[in-house]
Amino acid sequence: MSDDIIIEVQHLSHRFSNGAMGVDNVSLCIREGAFVIMAGPNGSGKTTLLRHLNGLMMPSAGTVAIKGVPVKGNLLRARRMVGMVFQDADSQIVGETVREDVAFGPGNLGLEAAVVDRRTDRALEKVGLPHKADVSPHLLSGGEKRRLAIAGVLSMQPEIILFDEPFSNLDYPGICQVVEQMKALKIDGHTIVVTSHDMDPVIGLADSLVILDKGRIVREGEPSRVAAEAAAFGIRPPAAFMQKEAG
Amino acid sequence: MSDDIIIEVQHLSHRFSNGAMGVDNVSLCIREGAFVIMAGPNGSGKTTLLRHLNGLMMPSAGTVAIKGVPVKGNLLRARRMVGMVFQDADSQIVGETVREDVAFGPGNLGLEAAVVDRRTDRALEKVGLPHKADVSPHLLSGGEKRRLAIAGVLSMQPEIILFDEPFSNLDYPGICQVVEQMKALKIDGHTIVVTSHDMDPVIGLADSLVILDKGRIVREGEPSRVAAEAAAFGIRPPAAFMQKEAG
Amino acid sequence: MGSVSAFEYQAGGTMAHTLDTRFKLVLMALVSITVLNASAWALLVMSCMLVVLCWNIRLPLLLAVKELRYFFLLLLMVFAARVLSTPGEPLVQIWFLEIGKKGLVEGAIVCWRLLLVVVLGLVLISTTRVGDIKQSVAWFFRPVPGVPEKRVATMLGLIVRFIPVIFKKAGEVTAAQQARCIGRRKNPFFRLKAFTIPLLRGIFRDAGNLAMAMEARCYSEHGIRTTASATPSDWIMLTAGSGLCLVTFFL
Amino acid sequence: MKQDTNQLRMTAYASLMAALTAVGAYIAIPIGPVPIVLQNLFVFLAGLLLGRKWGTIAIATYLLAGVCGLPVFASGKGGIGHIIGPTGGYLIGYLPAVIFIGALAEKGKGRPFFDLTGMLIGTAAIYGLGVPWLKLVTHMSFSKAFALGMYPFLLGDAIKIAVAIPLARKLRPMVAKN
Ligand SMILES: Nc1ncnc2c1ncn2[C@@H]1O[C@H](COP(=O)(O)OP(=O)(O)OP(=O)(O)O)[C@@H](O)[C@H]1O
Ligand SMILES: Nc1ncnc2c1ncn2[C@@H]1O[C@H](COP(=O)(O)OP(=O)(O)OP(=O)(O)O)[C@@H](O)[C@H]1O
Ligand SMILES: O=C(O)CCCC[C@@H]1SC[C@@H]2NC(=O)N[C@@H]21
Ligand SMILES: [Mg+2]
Ligand SMILES: [Mg+2]
Numbered sequence: 001m002s003d004d005i006i007i008e009v010q011h012l013s014h015r016f017s018n019g020a021m022g023v024d025n026v027s028l029c030i031r032e033g034a035f036v037i038m039a040g041p042n043g044s045g046k047t048t049l050l051r052h053l054n055g056l057m058m059p060s061a062g063t064v065a066i067k068g069v070p071v072k073g074n075l076l077r078a079r080r081m082v083g084m085v086f087q088d089a090d091s092q093i094v095g096e097t098v099r100e101d102v103a104f105g106p107g108n109l110g111l112e113a114a115v116v117d118r119r120t121d122r123a124l125e126k127v128g129l130p131h132k133a134d135v136s137p138h139l140l141s142g143g144e145k146r147r148l149a150i151a152g153v154l155s156m157q158p159e160i161i162l163f164d165e166p167f168s169n170l171d172y173p174g175i176c177q178v179v180e181q182m183k184a185l186k187i188d189g190h191t192i193v194v195t196s197h198d199m200d201p202v203i204g205l206a207d208s209l210v211i212l213d214k215g216r217i218v219r220e221g222e223p224s225r226v227a228a229e230a231a232a233f234g235i236r237p238p239a240a241f242m243q244k245e246a247g
Numbered sequence: 248m249s250d251d252i253i254i255e256v257q258h259l260s261h262r263f264s265n266g267a268m269g270v271d272n273v274s275l276c277i278r279e280g281a282f283v284i285m286a287g288p289n290g291s292g293k294t295t296l297l298r299h300l301n302g303l304m305m306p307s308a309g310t311v312a313i314k315g316v317p318v319k320g321n322l323l324r325a326r327r328m329v330g331m332v333f334q335d336a337d338s339q340i341v342g343e344t345v346r347e348d349v350a351f352g353p354g355n356l357g358l359e360a361a362v363v364d365r366r367t368d369r370a371l372e373k374v375g376l377p378h379k380a381d382v383s384p385h386l387l388s389g390g391e392k393r394r395l396a397i398a399g400v401l402s403m404q405p406e407i408i409l410f411d412e413p414f415s416n417l418d419y420p421g422i423c424q425v426v427e428q429m430k431a432l433k434i435d436g437h438t439i440v441v442t443s444h445d446m447d448p449v450i451g452l453a454d455s456l457v458i459l460d461k462g463r464i465v466r467e468g469e470p471s472r473v474a475a476e477a478a479a480f481g482i483r484p485p486a487a488f489m490q491k492e493a494g
Numbered sequence: 495m496g497s498v499s500a501f502e503y504q505a506g507g508t509m510a511h512t513l514d515t516r517f518k519l520v521l522m523a524l525v526s527i528t529v530l531n532a533s534a535w536a537l538l539v540m541s542c543m544l545v546v547l548c549w550n551i552r553l554p555l556l557l558a559v560k561e562l563r564y565f566f567l568l569l570l571m572v573f574a575a576r577v578l579s580t581p582g583e584p585l586v587q588i589w590f591l592e593i594g595k596k597g598l599v600e601g602a603i604v605c606w607r608l609l610l611v612v613v614l615g616l617v618l619i620s621t622t623r624v625g626d627i628k629q630s631v632a633w634f635f636r637p638v639p640g641v642p643e644k645r646v647a648t649m650l651g652l653i654v655r656f657i658p659v660i661f662k663k664a665g666e667v668t669a670a671q672q673a674r675c676i677g678r679r680k681n682p683f684f685r686l687k688a689f690t691i692p693l694l695r696g697i698f699r700d701a702g703n704l705a706m707a708m709e710a711r712c713y714s715e716h717g718i719r720t721t722a723s724a725t726p727s728d729w730i731m732l733t734a735g736s737g738l739c740l741v742t743f744f745l
Numbered sequence: 746m747k748q749d750t751n752q753l754r755m756t757a758y759a760s761l762m763a764a765l766t767a768v769g770a771y772i773a774i775p776i777g778p779v780p781i782v783l784q785n786l787f788v789f790l791a792g793l794l795l796g797r798k799w800g801t802i803a804i805a806t807y808l809l810a811g812v813c814g815l816p817v818f819a820s821g822k823g824g825i826g827h828i829i830g831p832t833g834g835y836l837i838g839y840l841p842a843v844i845f846i847g848a849l850a851e852k853g854k855g856r857p858f859f860d861l862t863g864m865l866i867g868t869a870a871i872y873g874l875g876v877p878w879l880k881l882v883t884h885m886s887f888s889k890a891f892a893l894g895m896y897p898f899l900l901g902d903a904i905k906i907a908v909a910i911p912l913a914r915k916l917r918p919m920v921a922k923n
């Protein structure tokens with residue numbers, strides 16, 4: 001983790017058309033190469049905040065900048081630099097085969113066919129799916145689908161990767177696979193932001209833990225320090241910490 | 248928990264139209280008032296097995312009986328006696344308001360309007376949603392939606408309640424609410440079957456733990472005894488047990 | 495559950511598989527039009543060739559018959575309508591229904607034509623990837639002004655993607671409602687409304703999510719290739735095919 | 746870019762309506778040369794929910810998918826031959842139908858009277874093209890074409906129209922969001 005700030009959110013607010021505040025005056029800096037967990041109860045604004053980082057949603061007030069360049073007005077750059085793995089693995093499948101799905105992103109960037117192919121192959125290898133390249137994505141298991149979604153993001157070679165609830169509906173081996181993937185991405189120098197109701201699998205990797213509540217950041221800092229306070233905000237404290245207390 | 252057997256599954260197999268075996272020669276007895284956890288990796292057949300208990304799916308071979316009466320040929324009886332809370336809370340919402348949704352089941356049973364109203368009120372109270380009775384269900388939070396789904400089942404006054412992944416995408420208070428609900432149902436004498444990738448919240452309530460793998464039952468018995476072996480079958484062992492080992 | 499039709503692309507290396515999809519589509523159109531105007535002799539020639547083609551690509555015959563069971567019913571109706579409405583010397587007379595030789599022959603020919611066209615469609619889908627159809631359509635529309643050919647291609651891909659999703663969602667909604675004893679309701683209006691609203695809500699939400707996921711991956715129209723190149727053997731096939739159509743047209 | 750976002754979402758919705766139309770065609774009850782289908786219900790909904798422009802795009806793409814051989818027509822058939830076949834006229838008729846319905850729905854801003862009028866005109870357009878086409882292709886008499894290609898469906902179509910109005914009212918907010 002370097003000292004350069006890669007994501008800078010300033011006084012960000014998002015008001016939905018029905019008047020509800022999804023995110024309310026949030027400021028946040030994330031350093032290059034950091035692994036950040038974003039926790040908070042249902043409806044606390046995690047998904048809404050994440051979607052501002054790659055310009056899928058636009059702020060009602062405030063700004064988001066990636067490496068100093070505002071997202072607004074540079075949408076394509078933001079989306080190339082910030083990859084996002086959505087919660088629902090099924091709804092983000094675009095291709096008819098695994099390979100085609102992974103090639104969707106780089107294809108959109110207007111790269112040459114040879115470059116697209118190379119990136120696709122590399123991404124498939126990284127997540128361990130080359131043998132499934134010609135299979136229909138809908139035939140994959142839950143864990144494989146999630147890895148496919150990661151490959152689809154990796155092939156765009158983003159510097160930042162956002163994961164929205166990456167463990168939901170996954171079995172234990174599936175969770176372990178995804179965590180391994182995250183570990184490898186972190187070692188490669190990617191900046192990673194994860195939202196999850198279940199911090200257990202990733203708490204060991206995290207450099208920072210942010211707690212959201214009602215659209216605001218209520219705690220932020222060292223995971224070990226912040227996790228102790230998690231329960232007060234309706235977040236399940238990671239077992240690792242309960243154990244410590246028990247032991 | 249009494250000694251009477253309420254659910255009896257004998258040599259149940261289910262073959263899908265593509266030839267895959269969803270459930271493969273499963274036999275299982277559940278006693279009245281028991282709380283059973285069904286665990287297993289993705290695709291091990293948990294959902295498929297549950298759906299045979301209320302006749303949503305029909306066996307290719309074998310039988311299921313509720314209180315000695317076969318499900319086949321007595322479908323409506325089975326569905327009245329066996330309520331089911333689905334994994335995807337959204338797809339089971341039918342009503343335009345919370346109250347209307349809860350009244351859907353008893354309304355279908357052809358009960359008198361006064362009885363339907365009374366049951367609806369009682370169910371709403373049990374899950375703590377009376378103040379939301381006139382709200383559109385789509386505006387509820389994740390936890391509230393799940394409680395609504397439970398109310399929709401309670402209003403039919405089933406003896407057996409099946410929960411398919413009741414904790415997915417729920418925050419910690421939501422999980423706690425659902426667990427409280429289950430505890431109350433258990434005390435009321437309901438028989439409960441829960442599938443979940445995360446056993447932590449319910450392991451303390453369980454009388455029995457069943458592990459499925461590739462459509463077969465591979466372990467069955469005392470939760471404390473079976474849980475110790477869980478990891479071998481790709482199931483995340485409950486933290487309570489890891490703690491014991493650590494402590 | 496899954497796809498619309500029991501028929502899906504079957505990988506293979508036959509001539510029907512490797513022929514350039516644009517050429518396949520053109521040939522399909524030509525042959526369809528020819529067949530619908532062909533005489534009995536021409537139909538015989540065409541049928542023989544189609545049988546060879548079906549054998550060549552190993553068209554699953556049993557599946558085809560199963561798939562077409564309703565279509566056979568339709569053919570029967572067309573046949574009956576044709577027989578009964580064609581004037582001519584009656585062979586048999588049942589009450590006021592007159593069945594004539596001319597009617598029988600014409601009815602048979604009409605049905606034969608329709609059957610050929612439908613089997614031709616099965617051959618096309620079992621030898622062609624949707625991705626290739628998409629790309630060919632984009633290529634065809636490239637010179638047409640006012641039609642955003644790449645967007646059209648994207649939409650074709652999305653249609654194929656959504657169909658199984660709709661069936662799956664419909665299954666889920668049905669299951670959830672059956673579990674709550676909807677089976678006791680006999681009123682079809684009630685059931686239709688109870689079923690359709692959650693279904694459509696759910697799939698519209700999914701479609702919105704998909705659009706967002708595509709956007710996050712920089713959806714742009716660079717992603718669709720509209721260039722294609724044909725090999726000499728493609729041209730030979732096209733020439734031979736259209737020549738045949740021309741000949742049978744006058745047969 | 747906001748414009749773009751919306752366009753992509755509408756593209757997805759239009760494709761979805763086309764896919765629904767295909768599913769509605771797949772569920773066909775054969776009662777003669779022309780089957781009972783749910784297809785036209787989704788043609789109505791395409792116009793009501795998406796409006797004139799996107800409704801037309803949805804149905805035009807649906808027809809194109811069929812022309813290209815994808816199995817999207819009644820009981821899972823496709824190909825240009827099907828359009829030239831007995832039921833082709835109905836299929837072509839869907840285009841003017843969706844244009845009328847969409848245009849009126851936009852004008853009416855959700856008032857049921859406009860939706861209803863649109864669907865009645867649309868249905869007239871579907872039969873206006875469908876029945877003569879059926880007569881032409883199968884060489885029946887006009888009275889037979891009406892008996893086989895229109896009368897058996899009128900009650901069903903009336904039910905579809907009656908169902909489409911509340912459906913559109915419930916679903917419009919979802920489509921119009923943002
Ligand atoms: N399109 C919308 N219109 C109006 N309100 C919305 C919309 N989307 C979300 N909200 C509201 O904004 C708030 C934040 O939602 P968000 O999805 O960001 O929460 P979350 O933290 O991701 O919750 P979860 O843990 O359940 O995923 C919630 O109260 C939600 O009801
Ligand atoms: N309609 C279907 N057609 C064919 N195979 C199916 C169908 N539904 C499920 N399967 C297969 O049957 C097996 C059991 O599926 P099931 O949904 O019961 O698993 P599960 O234990 O509930 O998994 P999860 O933990 O992911 O919910 C899986 O291998 C699945 O791929
Ligand atoms: O072959 C097709 O795909 C088109 C079938 C058209 C059926 C027509 S549409 C109007 C009328 N109402 C029905 O239910 N069926 C017919
Ligand atoms: Mg969220
Ligand atoms: Mg399941």
